[in-house]
Amino acid sequence: MTSKQDRPAGTLHVVGTPIGNLGDLSLRAREVLGAVDAIAAEDTRRTRRLLSSIGLKASIIAFHDHNEAERTPALLERLRDGEAIALVSDAGTPLISDPGWRLVRAALADGIEVLSVPGPSAVSAALSVCGLPTDRFVFEGFLPRRRAQRAARLEALRNETRTMVFFESVHRLDATLRQLAEQFGAQREAAIARELTKLHERVYTGSLAEICARLGGGIPLRGEFVVVVAGAHEVLRPEESEALRIFSVLCEDLPPDRAATLCARITGLPRNVVYGLTRKKA
Numbered sequence: 475m476t477s478k479q480d481r482p483a484g485t486l487h488v489v490g491t492p493i494g495n496l497g498d499l500s501l502r503a504r505e506v507l508g509a510v511d512a513i514a515a516e517d518t519r520r521t522r523r524l525l526s527s528i529g530l531k532a533s534i535i536a537f538h539d540h541n542e543a544e545r546t547p548a549l550l551e552r553l554r555d556g557e558a559i560a561l562v563s564d565a566g567t568p569l570i571s572d573p574g575w576r577l578v579r580a581a582l583a584d585g586i587e588v589l590s591v592p593g594p595s596a597v598s599a600a601l602s603v604c605g606l607p608t609d610r611f612v613f614e615g616f617l618p619r620r621r622a623q624r625a626a627r628l629e630a631l632r633n634e635t636r637t638m639v640f641f642e643s644v645h646r647l648d649a650t651l652r653q654l655a656e657q658f659g660a661q662r663e664a665a666i667a668r669e670l671t672k673l674h675e676r677v678y679t680g681s682l683a684e685i686c687a688r689l690g691g692g693i694p695l696r697g698e699f700v701v702v703v704a705g706a707h708e709v710l711r712p713e714e715s716e717a718l719r720i721f722s723v724l725c726e727d728l729p730p731d732r733a734a735t736l737c738a739r740i741t742g743l744p745r746n747v748v749y750g751l752t753r754k755k756a
């Protein structure tokens with residue numbers, strides 16, 4: 475018989491669950507949730523409902539923002555003893571504005587295997603339907619509640635050129651969008667994704683001013699929202715604008731690769747800088 479010390483360490487499975495539509499629970503998530511020794515869940519009632527909707531019963535441990543630090547040692551102990559534990563949040567992907575990173579960090583530090591069971595997240599769902607550039611983006615989670623702190627955070631983001639993703643509660647949506655318009659400019663393009671994957675799913679697009687004007691009227695202030703805001707336009711230095719002009723003239727007669735090489739030679743800018751500029755403006 476193997477003693478407790480000889481048993482291999484267990485596995486922590488980080489499992490994504492639906493953000494509204496139960497049909498989005500993956501086959502693998504079902505298998506893992508049905509096989510683990512225990513499930514650490516942000517909201518035990520919600521997880522029990524999810525499990526019963528797929529005919530599963532499991533041992534569920536409450537694991538939320540207020541008890542994460544206190545519960546982590548006991549969960550680590552069980553993992554060290556060879557148990558398989560799943561971590562789920564209220565909805566979506568754990569750790570994305572949800573508890574869990576301390577547990578994952580501690581498990582990794584202990585040499586415990588941590589496996590992902592990816593699933594839905596409001597971040598990727600919103601980005602996939604918002605119609606704004608998604609090649610580079612920043613996820614800002616929830617903005618601070620206090621106006622002054624929120625203003626400071628937004629000020630730090632005013633010149634951010636990547637698309638920005640925010641979570642916002644319905645109660646603060648109006649104030650946040652108005653503050654975004656004030657600090658980023660009313661004409662900045664944005665989108666709000668409401669009730670993703672649910673019956674009343676809808677994406678509203680336009681300038682911040684247009685979206686603000688529709689709030690409470692065309693845009694019902696009910697449900698869950700993700701706010702996506704376009705990045706600021708990059709201001710090019712004069713030599714960069716000139717390089718772009720030369721590049722586009724050369725492109726009239728040459729393939730882009732050759733045009734970039736010649737442009738670099740003419741302007742003295744490194745070829746990768748010329749390439750970077752042309753990609754930004756593509």
Ligand code: SAM
Pocket residue numbers: 493494563565566567568569570571572594595596597640641642643667668669670671672698699700
């Ligand atoms: N971990 C989750 C995820 O990966 O999607 C996010 C958890 S965070 C506590 C909850 C916030 O996500 C909500 O306040 C809202 O901003 C956003 N959210 C969650 N579900 C949503 C949905 N179905 N439609 C729009 N936004 C949603």
